[in-house]
Amino acid sequence: MTGIAKFEKVSIEQFTEGWNNCFGSTDIDKIKKTYESIKLPKRATAGSAGYDFYSTLDFELKPNETIMIPTGIRTKIDNSWVLCLYPRSGLGFKFRLQLNNTVGIIDSDYYNSDNEGHIFIKITNDTNTGKTVSLKQGDAFAQGIFVQYGITVDDDATGVRNGGFGSTGK
Numbered sequence: 097m098t099g100i101a102k103f104e105k106v107s108i109e110q111f112t113e114g115w116n117n118c119f120g121s122t123d124i125d126k127i128k129k130t131y132e133s134i135k136l137p138k139r140a141t142a143g144s145a146g147y148d149f150y151s152t153l154d155f156e157l158k159p160n161e162t163i164m165i166p167t168g169i170r171t172k173i174d175n176s177w178v179l180c181l182y183p184r185s186g187l188g189f190k191f192r193l194q195l196n197n198t199v200g201i202i203d204s205d206y207y208n209s210d211n212e213g214h215i216f217i218k219i220t221n222d223t224n225t226g227k228t229v230s231l232k233q234g235d236a237f238a239q240g241i242f243v244q245y246g247i248t249v250d251d252d253a254t255g256v257r258n259g260g261f262g263s264t265g266k
């Protein structure tokens with residue numbers, strides 16, 4: 097199989113900005129330590145489709161609670177491919193852990209956007225059995241699958257992306 101993408105860490109400056117946007121202003125030493133421990137997404141086995149994304153913090157989600165996680169990761173993707181983010185099946189089965197946007201779409205041109213293409217993952221504990229989700233820093237909590245897509249024969253999109261969610265189509 098030919099590789100069509102590469103994961104990288106965003107810069108410490110971008111990670112700090114993303115972290116502070118999610119959790120409020122935080123001690124820089126804590127952020128530095130967290131940044132150093134970020135793991136690039138990995139597939140668990142040679143036949144897995146999904147690259148596991150790992151939590152950058154310990155957290156607990158009570159029923160109906162939500163968290164936005166700055167992953168510290170960006171990905172460079174070849175043209176005509178997209179990275180789709182999904183929940184991990186185990187966490188979905190046990191807790192109905194959901195992505196708020198149901199599927200996260202990471203466009204290839206997000207890499208060059210003004211936040212360095214920093215991937216954020218927002219999840220909610222949608223349990224219907226009153227369970228609390230507890231995850232540790234470094235635990236896999238979502239998975240990303242690279243998917244090839246096509247365009248229409250008369251496609252004429254020329255716009256350039258800048259910014260994250262909701263930045264286009266205005």
Ligand SMILES: O=c1ccn([C@H]2C[C@H](O)[C@@H](COP(=O)(O)OP(=O)(O)OP(=O)(O)O)O2)c(=O)[nH]1
Nearest residue numbers: 200201202203206215216260261262263264265
């Ligand atoms: O779970 C997600 C989903 C998206 N993104 C980033 C990557 C993506 O390329 C960008 C825009 O996402 P999308 O196109 O799905 O959002 P939109 O609301 O349609 O906004 P836009 O107008 O920016 O396309 O936000 C994430 O970091 N996490």
